[in-house]
Amino acid sequence: MNLFEKLETLLIINTMNTFSYILFLFVLSGLYGTVFAQTPIIFDTDMGPDYDDIGALAVLHALEANGECEILATVASDRHPSIAPTIEAINTYFGRDEIPVGTAPDNAPDFTAGNDWNKKLIERFQPGLAGKIYPDAVEIYRKILAKQKNRSVTIITVGFTSNLAALLASGPDDISPLSGKDLISKKVKKWVAMAGAFPEGKEFNVFKDDKASWKVFREWPTPILFSGFEIGFKVRTGGKVARMQESINSPVQWGYDYNLKTYTKEGEDNRPSWDQTAVLCAVRNPERYFYVNGPGKFVINEDGTNSWDPDTDAGHYFLVHKYPYQRIADTLEELMMYVPNK
Ligand SMILES: [Ca+2]
Numbered sequence: 001m002n003l004f005e006k007l008e009t010l011l012i013i014n015t016m017n018t019f020s021y022i023l024f025l026f027v028l029s030g031l032y033g034t035v036f037a038q039t040p041i042i043f044d045t046d047m048g049p050d051y052d053d054i055g056a057l058a059v060l061h062a063l064e065a066n067g068e069c070e071i072l073a074t075v076a077s078d079r080h081p082s083i084a085p086t087i088e089a090i091n092t093y094f095g096r097d098e099i100p101v102g103t104a105p106d107n108a109p110d111f112t113a114g115n116d117w118n119k120k121l122i123e124r125f126q127p128g129l130a131g132k133i134y135p136d137a138v139e140i141y142r143k144i145l146a147k148q149k150n151r152s153v154t155i156i157t158v159g160f161t162s163n164l165a166a167l168l169a170s171g172p173d174d175i176s177p178l179s180g181k182d183l184i185s186k187k188v189k190k191w192v193a194m195a196g197a198f199p200e201g202k203e204f205n206v207f208k209d210d211k212a213s214w215k216v217f218r219e220w221p222t223p224i225l226f227s228g229f230e231i232g233f234k235v236r237t238g239g240k241v242a243r244m245q246e247s248i249n250s251p252v253q254w255g256y257d258y259n260l261k262t263y264t265k266e267g268e269d270n271r272p273s274w275d276q277t278a279v280l281c282a283v284r285n286p287e288r289y290f291y292v293n294g295p296g297k298f299v300i301n302e303d304g305t306n307s308w309d310p311d312t313d314a315g316h317y318f319l320v321h322k323y324p325y326q327r328i329a330d331t332l333e334e335l336m337m338y339v340p341n342k
Pocket of ligand 1: 275
């Protein structure tokens, strides 16, 4: 029962006549919409080779079910043909198969894991999606952004920057008279990126498509919050998810169970939560869980390495650990274990 339902229950008072009750509910629903506005989200994921993206998408669906966000679109930043269907299979499990799914531009990374988990997940849960052709992510970004309120949308990337570079480079078209950059400036509130290492380093999501990152991090027109390598690396989750009953028939449970056993040679009990930390801090106030450092400037180099310039305000921020790692792990894993009503 959410807050609105609780309030509603409290208000079913016998003495209230029908008209005043309806009027009261009407006012209350308006207040609810204003005070508890859901964050509109576009989720941009490589969904492979690594599998923390499964956990991140599960967290996002749990937060949506809890009334905290609205998932507008889910797009792939990896072109491999098994990536976009994996995203759709997970959305379908959560009862949200109508969420638009898009795929990355031609020059984006195109690969998946050695243990073939994407293909196996599709075969097991949504075999009909194998080989499905998806629209370009940039087209989906432009269509969705054009329809949203000004400065309302939060973009979450937990993979490469390929789609955002292509969106930035896009020109006016039938969808919108605005350039990609103008559309972003007008409609996007912030971008939360699992990217980079702080105060300096070389991180996978940044260097894997270094050309795209070189463009995006120097030209992006809205604030960016970074959840760097060192954040999710210390937060270990997945074991409890893997041990959930198989009878719930969940691609999240299966994905963690299979991958914890086979993704690395040694097998693992738990694993880093890089992508889930970004989702959590995009939807909820990040200061509930971490310190937020900034503003400053994320300095990107052409070889995909990065550093941090604290003396320039480019509207960039990064997370810093604040609590014992297990406290964040518990919050995330509870969300990852959300099971939708069938
Ligand atoms: Ca990822």
